Amino acid sequence: MTDTNPSHQAISPSDRRALAAGELAKRFALPLVIVALVILNAAVTNNFLSTNTMWNILLHVSTTTLVAIGMTLVIATGGIDLSVGAVMALSAVFCTFLLDYPVVVILAGTMLFCALFGLLNGVVISYIGVQPIIATLALMIAGRGIAQVITDGYLVTFTHPAFEALGKGKWWSIPVPVIVMFIVAILVYIVVRYMTFGRYVEAVGDNEQAANLAGINVRKIKLAVYVLSAVFASLAGMIETARLAAADATRIGELIEMDAIAAVVVGGTLMSGGKPRIWGTVLGAILMGLITATFNMNNIPYSYSLVIKAFIIVAAIYLQRENR
């Protein structure tokens, strides 16, 4: 992008270089922190530098990342989706009903079913005008309840090797969930970067009224992001269910909404809406996973990693503050 802002061009070259350096630092801060953490781990942690460990860390963050990608789109429009964990529970329960059918049917059917809940969120938020946090909170409370009512709170176990491969399988040495995560990230990135939908999402997040006046169907865009968020959550739910070979309505996706929101904001998407930063979100999720792994592999209690994460969230937001 060329800089046509006159006030910027008046800045002396040396200042400009400093500005550019600051901009670079901001842009690459997240990858740099990740690289630094990997180097630190390589020195400190036993058995860290093996491909197995790397894939394991990515495997652990894959479902959070999937959910966080949908959350990125929602947050980019200035909304929020607290219901993702509940949608994962619904997806886990629903996919067990479809186990007699081919895997494609299981995937498509469950995603379609969960899309309905995203549609409900979207309609309540964009057509009725309820605040996103409270509308999705209602589904967060009720959705998991529905899943528990259906299973009576029990774990539903099953055997279905083809479906289980979605969570347990490996392609060469890469776990399938990691592949799914990257495919989704790439697809969403292409849509956001090169298609009008991405521009519309950003426009709605920047200024909803202006977007409306510019002829963008704001309601439809908002509806779409909540549906997408539910679809990605359902995919994440199926992956975890396949990995466990069991649908656990009570525990699946618990608190994932908070992890996903944290990944999104650490990744640089503004809570007030604006540009959706898909790779920022992916890196944000990986950073959080890396911190957890660092603590786990060094036998430091999990609780300390929560404290570090809290600091990272605030620090990341503070550093990105000037982007507005």
Added chain:
Amino acid sequence: MKSVANPQSGGIRRTAGAFLQKQGALVALILLVIFASIRYDAFLTSVNILNILKQNSMIGMVAIGMTFVILMRGIDLSVGSLLALGGILAAMLSPYGLAAALIVPVAVTALLGGVNGLIIAKMKIEPFIVTLAMMIGVRGVVYAVTKEKTRTIDDSLTDFFVTMGNGTFIGIPVPVWIFLIILAAAAFVLRFTRFGRNVYAIGGNEDATHLMGIRVDRMKIAVYTLSGALSGFTGIVLAGRLGGAAQPVAGDMWELDAIAAVVIGGTLLVGGRGNVVGTFIGVMLLGIILNIINLQGTLDSWWQPVIRGTFLLLIVIVQAQLIKRKQEQRRI
């Protein structure tokens, strides 16, 4: 005559709409109480009513702090974690005397609430994120300090705390007294003091309030401090209610219940409108729904969140419709 009659009927409808928006939760509460008293003999007994009040007094106290925060267009996700911290600190400090066990936890959680407010006001970061980080961080500290095990209050003080959480005074449970006193104080502050008016003013229009010379930053810090202090204190009462056992998982998800109660009570998330009496009604509504499910006895406990969530959704949809209608009227 016609031209006079029409605005009048419109006026009545408008007043009804405004009444519903303000008192919709009250109407729902009355209807629910009537329904429950007719259907269940055990409902309208003093034992049952006092039980409902007692069970919901803790979430009620947290929700009062949340009301202040939401009135100022903020949100506080850290209340549950601060509640756990308050209880744990009280248990850990109980060997050093009553004053230490009561004052220090509240002071610490108030301070952490103040940190929330400070970061929100000075660094201009969204309340959602700041308090989310506080929620995660404080929960981590609580787990780390307790090694995820329950801490019990020292024997010398067990009686005092158990009375605070479980005792009765003139036939009414002590926590209910505490809740009602805090509620009355909060209602008074919001209605009759400059502090309360400033809360509404900032929620209504922050920039204008700032231009009027009100120290918005200070107010924000004060309100988040208040929310933190109330959460910490609630943690102490809750530990007392559980026989002196402070649990590191205490208050998990309470922030969401509190937000739900505040919103059902008619306080708008966009700030500036609502009050703590509405919050009381919201808390009671959610509590009575739970009570009805228990009295029914045949419903699986899994139905409880389904009914609560659906109920929350219905209430906010009605609210949104009423607000939309009001805005359209204003435009005309």
